[in-house]
Amino acid sequence: MRSLVCSCRSLLVTFLLGFAAFAAAQTQPVRPLLTPDELVPLLRDPGVRVLDIRPAAEYATGHLPGAVNIPYGVFRGPADNPGALPSEQTLTEALRRAGIDQNVHVIVAHAGKDATDFGAAARVYWTLKVGGLTRLSVLDGGTLGWAEDGHDLVTAEPRPEPSNFTVRFDSRRILSTEALAERLQTGSPTRLIDARPEPFFHGETRHAGAARYGTLPGAASLPHTRFFAADGKRLKPLEELRAIVAREDLIGSEPAVAFCNTGHWAATDWFVLSELLGHEDVLLYPESVVAWSRRDLPMDHEPSRLQALVREAKRWVAQ
Structure with missing residues (x-):
């Protein structure tokens, strides 16, 4: 009987210690x-x-x-x-x-x-x-x-x-095309950050799913690759990330919105700005340029019709 009581006490202690460790982990x-x-x-x-x-x-x-x-x-x-x-x-x-x-x-x-x-x-x-x-x-x-x-x-x-x-x-953290268009049309202060490589930003190339070349109106370029070490595999140290953002002067008092072609590269910009650097009012526009370009919405750096035809021909030859 005594050994049974001791065994039960041992199990109880083990359970309580495990529960305490779990509870402590939840608060870390x-x-x-x-x-x-x-x-x-x-x-x-x-x-x-x-x-x-x-x-x-x-x-x-x-x-x-x-x-x-x-x-x-x-x-x-x-x-x-x-x-x-x-x-x-x-x-x-x-x-x-x-x-x-x-x-x-x-x-x-x-x-x-x-x-x-x-x-x-x-x-x-x-x-x-x-x-x-x-x-x-x-x-x-x-x-x-x-x-x-x-x-x-x-x-x-x-x-x-x-x-x-x-x-x-x-839904408060998910920016739709309609909501972003309304922000821009009503003049609501918004800093747009294009995470794509610069040829996309300048309208020199496009994603296969995008209907047009160019970037969102008023956007600034901050390619996601700038945040990575030379091998492109790991992020730079935190202080270097902070220096990059400060140098680009992209974060102010207004909300910031990161975008790319399909919300993939932009997730890195959002992650660095929001999660690592602690900027609270940063959103990700998940559907990005592919969705935006299919609507009758303004774009910057959009080439003329002739220029777009030339670029389409180059894309066709490259395929």
């Missing part, structure tokens, strides 16, 4: 950007879930220990408008299967080959945030950076307990 601030070395001790926490956003075939060849897989395409809109958000139902089902809810610290791991891969992670981070999650981070360097830093990849796939989380998109 979550950093939006983590290095591989900073991630290592977190992997022992049952409240942490690494979310690998690579295609399933790449995930199967090797991933971070304990990582679950939801490919990036799940977080995107349809083929004719990839910048749009997925349905709440689609994302809810994916997150439930991955065992993700509002108490889980989600760390997004991208492929890590280049700056565009980071943009995918930033876009997923933004989507999860507007969908109701708050404990979010991105792994700087992604899966490739993890391996290059000497950490192991595994092929074993976890089987997490499904969650009952329901995605509810926060």
Whole structure:
């Protein structure tokens, strides 16, 4: 009898210690950007879930220990408008299967080959945030950076307990084409930031899904690649990021809106400005130029009809 009581006490103590550790973890601030070395001790926490956003075939060849897989395409809109958000139902089902809810610290791991891969992670981070999650981070360097830093990849796939989380998109954080057009038409102070490479900004090239060349009216150029180290895989140190933004003088008292072609590269600009540098009034325009250019809305740096025909001919030859 005495041994049974001792055993029950031991189990109770273990449970209470575990619960206390979990509760303490929930109160700890979550950093939006983590290095591989900073991630290592977190992997022992049952409240942490690494979310690998690579295609399933790449995930199967090797991933971070304990990582679950939801490919990036799940977080995107349809083929004719990839910048749009997925349905709440689609994302809810994916997150439930991955065992993700509002108490889980989600760390997004991208492929890590280049700056565009980071943009995918930033876009997923933004989507999860507007969908109701708050404990979010991105792994700087992604899966490739993890391996290059000497950490192991595994092929074993976890089987997490499904969650009952329901995605509810926060419309206050999602800027539609109609809402942005109204802002500009009514003269509401708005700083537009184009995250695309400069040839897009200057109307020299266009995304295949865009109807016109050019940029949004009054926009300033801040290509997403400026935030990355020379290899294009990891972000520059925080002070360098702050210096870049200060030098460009893009953030003032008015709200800022980051955009690109389909809300992918722009997610990096939004992530740096909002999550790393702490600028509170920064929004992402998810559907970006592809959606804007299809409407009867003004654009800057839009070439003449003849110039556009010449550029179309060059695009056709290059294909």
